[in-house]
Amino acid sequence: MTTREAFERAAAEGRAALIPYVMAGYPDAAGALELVRRVLPFADVLEIGLPYSDPLGDGPVIQRASERALRQGTRLKDVLEFVRQVRALTDKPLFVMTYINPVIATGPERFFEAFRNAGATGLILPDLPPDEDPALVAKAHAAGLETTFLLAPTSTDARIGVVAPFCTGFVYTVSVTGVTGARDRLPEGLPELVQRIKQHTGVPVAIGFGISSRSTAAQAARAADGAVIASALIRAHEEGRPIEPVLEEVRLGLFRQVSA
Amino acid sequence: MQLPSYPLPDPRGRYGDFGGRYVPETLIPALEELTAAYLHFKHDPDFLEEYEYYLREYVGRPTPLYFAENLTRHLGGARIYLKREDLNHTGAHKINNTLGQALIAKRMGKKRVIAETGAGQHGVSVATVAALMGLECVVYQGAEDVRRQALNVFRMRLLGAEVRAVESGTKTLKDATNEAIRDWVTHVRESFYIIGSVVGPHPYPAMARDFQSIVGEEIKQQLLAKEGRATPDAVIACVGGGSNAIGVFAPFAYQEDRPRLIGVEAAGHGLTSGMHALSIGAGRKGVLHGAMMYLLYDEDGQIQPAHSVSAGLDYPGVGPEHSYYAEQGIAEYVGITDDEALEGFKLLSRLEGILPALESAHAIAYAAKLAPEMDPEQLIVINLSGRGDKDVVEVMRILEERRGSRLEGQVPQEVA
The missing domain is CATH 3.40.50.1100 (Rossmann fold)
Structure with a gap:
């Protein structure tokens, strides 16, 4: 299933697409796969986090998950194996979220080819403004991967004009100025931000950071084509709560007729 | 200005x-x-x-460019000047x-x-x-x-x-x-x-460099007044992220009669121990904290922790301009171990009555190796980036620990 089809299928059901996040190696290799099995029924697109030593765009929940995954000995080859295993479970789009240093360390061509062969659909690169290295982005496309970059409430029209054309999967719109993490409510002005972005691109626009509940999901659905849920899921797991009710709440919030 | x-x-x-x-x-x-x-x-x-x-x-600028006569005589080679950044308000550059x-x-x-x-x-x-x-x-x-x-x-x-x-x-x-x-x-x-x-x-990196460049600019004027020439033969500075070093390198780096610019990285327990902060000496190109630089990371790209006795050098990366200088051969970068830095710390304290910061002690220790190989008419400027008062407790702890292990039961004759 292509990324566009995944978003369109959700839209046809009258809702924004749901993009849950699972980190490779969290809580451990088998546990991560188990989490994937549980989130897949709710997912239109799946985001897979690559654990990293210095996740400076992430809040405390994903930092802790990253540290735990690395402490378990999760290596790049394990993340690739994880993507292969997830691909065997689903034909839904899989986006791997990685900071840029692992890409540089591996060599961009090798990294991209390995993840494409493992079954990844695309990449989310949170600390690479795409105009910093357009050649690297072109290599990802040449390897057959879609690319997703971040835009934010601080993004000027000029920045949106620069970044949006590099987004071939979807645009990841950060709901707040800040790092990842659940919030009680999202800021005003998201619909205007998404509209500004849509003037520069035809790919779907998803909102991430802070989505944790029916109401925050509804806010995202009013503004955009999809919503990412990450920290709220990991926190539920950390606290020993089942993740399904969290996903169900968010999914209900994403129905446009319900939230209207 | x-x-x-x-x-x-x-x-x-x-x-x-x-x-x-x-x-x-x-x-x-x-x-x-x-x-x-x-x-x-x-x-x-x-x-x-x-x-x-x-x-x-x-702040108290300009800081003195002090001729370290005792250190010069002791080492028996190039004339050594200390740029006294340790005398700034708050004790460092x-x-x-x-x-x-x-x-x-x-x-x-x-x-x-x-x-x-x-x-x-x-x-x-x-x-x-x-x-x-x-x-x-x-x-x-x-x-x-x-x-x-x-x-x-x-x-x-x-x-x-x-x-x-x-x-x-x-x-x-x-x-x-x-x-x-x-x-x-x-x-x-x-x-x-x-x-x-x-x-x-x-x-x-550019903004911090420009503000730190006053150190190198002062050196030029002061050296001209004291020695009749603005450019020494070698400039030595310790390098963690590299701000004190860039302040004394950049003013010389782009001129034709460039002196030897020597950045001293912390070699910690030594290169092979894996416990060091040799971002240039042992690192590769990578990205940390928003910039591409020489960086210590493993084969997966996970950042590796650095180690140095001196907290100010304990950083796995190094500024992008230093990375460029290293790649282009504009400056040379060397390593000094924890032990050598401690010797540098003691040397300057004893000979000149100046306690250097442990960071700066790395530059002193390298100068102690280099100066004897140079001629007496040659000039070395060491950027004494900070004072060592903050480090005395740590140095005391380390020296006592070593005496305890090496001279069991004996009263130590040497006092730091």
Whole structure:
């Protein structure tokens, strides 16, 4: 299933697409796969986090998950194996979220080819403004991967004009100025931000950071084509709560007729 | 006064491949705004007058270029001068940069400054200028460093800063920097991030370099007055992130009769031990804290913790301009181990009555190797970047520990 089809299928059901996040190696290799099995029924697109030593765009929940995954000995080859295993479970789009240093360390061509062969659909690169290295982005496309970059409430029209054309999967719109993490409510002005972005691109626009509940999901659905849920899921797991009710709440919030 | 204009970075903030802006998109507009503001104030006579005023009246510049006669005689080679940055207010070169950045913050209308700190020297420096300017100040420090550097934590609090202990990762400078960046992403509209070294996304490495260049510019004038020539044969400085070194390298790096520029990295327990901070000596190109630089990381790209006896050098990366100098052979970079640095610390204390910071002691230790190989008419300038008062407890602990293990039961004859 292509990324566009995944978003369109959700839209046809009258809702924004749901993009849950699972980190490779969290809580451990088998546990991560188990989490994937549980989130897949709710997912239109799946985001897979690559654990990293210095996740400076992430809040405390994903930092802790990253540290735990690395402490378990999760290596790049394990993340690739994880993507292969997830691909065997689903034909839904899989986006791997990685900071840029692992890409540089591996060599961009090798990294991209390995993840494409493992079954990844695309990449989310949170600390690479795409105009910093357009050649690297072109290599990802040449390897057959879609690319997703971040835009934010601080993004000027000029920045949106620069970044949006590099987004071939979807645009990841950060709901707040800040790092990842659940919030009680999202800021005003998201619909205007998404509209500004849509003037520069035809790919779907998803909102991430802070989505944790029916109401925050509804806010995202009013503004955009999809919503990412990450920290709220990991926190539920950390606290020993089942993740399904969290996903169900968010999914209900994403129905446009319900939230209207 | 004027701030210098160097040929690098290019308009995109690059020094060859190095530098750039590898940060979350949220920060890009703020970096664009800061770049524009910096380029404006850099040429604004009113700003420059205020900066110069505080450097002179508050920091105590110019600092002396002191002829280390005893050290020179002891080593028996090149004539050695010490640039006394240890005599600045707050005890190190750091304030040249923090003062400049705080003045920009104030003129940009920011009410709140944030900073990262390792041992606490940069944190103290930022807390100091924040107190002076009436700015709210939050300093992030790794929990491990908070514990080891209780005195500096207390200093910062006395100065009115809020010190936040960072519990993530290795609980040291690298993680404190991550946390400061997270704070900045969250409060980007009202906060100014004062980075402590020539690292971070553009324009930080250039801005910190320009403010630190006063050190090298003073050296030129002072050396001309004392020795009849503005350019020495060698300039030696320790390198962690590299701000004190860039301050004495950049003013010479782009001239034709360039002296040997020698950056001394912390070799910790030695290259093969894996416990070192040899970002140039053992690192590869990578991205940390917003810039491409030489960096210590494993085959997967996970950042490796650095090690040095000196907290100020305990950083796995090195500024992009140093990375460029190293790649292009403009400067040379060498390593000094913990043990050698301790010898340098003792040497300068004994011979000149000057306790160097453990960071600066790395430069002293390398000069002690180099000077005897040079001729008496040749000149070495060492940037004595900071004073060692902050390190005496740590040095005492290490020396006593060693005596305990090596001279069991004996009364030690040697006192540090």
